[in-house]
Every structure is written in C-alpha cells, then in structure tokens.
Amino acid sequence: MKKTIIFLFCMSFAEMAIADCTVYTKNYTACKKGYYLTNKASMTLCEKCPSPGTSDDGNNTDYTACYIPAGTIMTDETGTFTYTSDCHYSK
Numbered sequence: 001m002k003k004t005i006i007f008l009f010c011m012s013f014a015e016m017a018i019a020d021c022t023v024y025t026k027n028y029t030a031c032k033k034g035y036y037l038t039n040k041a042s043m044t045l046c047e048k049c050p051s052p053g054t055s056d057d058g059n060n061t062d063y064t065a066c067y068i069p070a071g072t073i074m075t076d077e078t079g080t081f082t083y084t085s086d087c088h089y090s091k
Helices: 002-012
Strands: 037-039 043-048 073-076 079-082
Touching: none
Parallel strands: none
Antiparallel strands: 037 043, 073 079
16 A cells, blocks of 8 residues: 555656656756756756767757767668767757
8 A cells, every 4th residue: 555655646746847756956057978958847957868979078058969979880771880070969
C-alpha cells in the first residue's frame, strides 16, 4: 500500500515537475560541457546535447551551442565517415 501512495504522490505533481518528480527552482545562465540552455515550464534549464554532440563549458546559448566534434567517426547506410571539423547544430 505504501508504494501505491508514493507513486500517486509523484504522479500528482508531474505537471509541476520536470524529470522524475524533481522540482527545479534555479534558473541557469550557462551550462557545463555537453549541455545547452533551454526554456521549459518558465525556467531556464540545461539539457544534454543530442548524441553524439557536445558543447563547450560555460556556453549560454540554445542547442546551436552543440556540435559534433572533429574526428568523430560515424556509420550510416552510405558507409563510414569521419567529421573533419566541428559540425555545429543549426536552427
């Protein structure tokens, strides 16, 4: 019974919380390496760059701060390739 009550408690706050019932109260102005700034639920938060992207430490922009680093090797239906320079995400 206790587990059911805890589960229902988390679910009741799901609309006010972000990610697993954790309530964020801090607005960020810069993010650490591998993250970018985003606005969610009237808050400025840091989100992880899409894989295999990263970002520089202390960045203060949106997802365009993310990039695929030079030297990254990837494979798709056309074959294997290597990024020869940083490839930044764009809008």
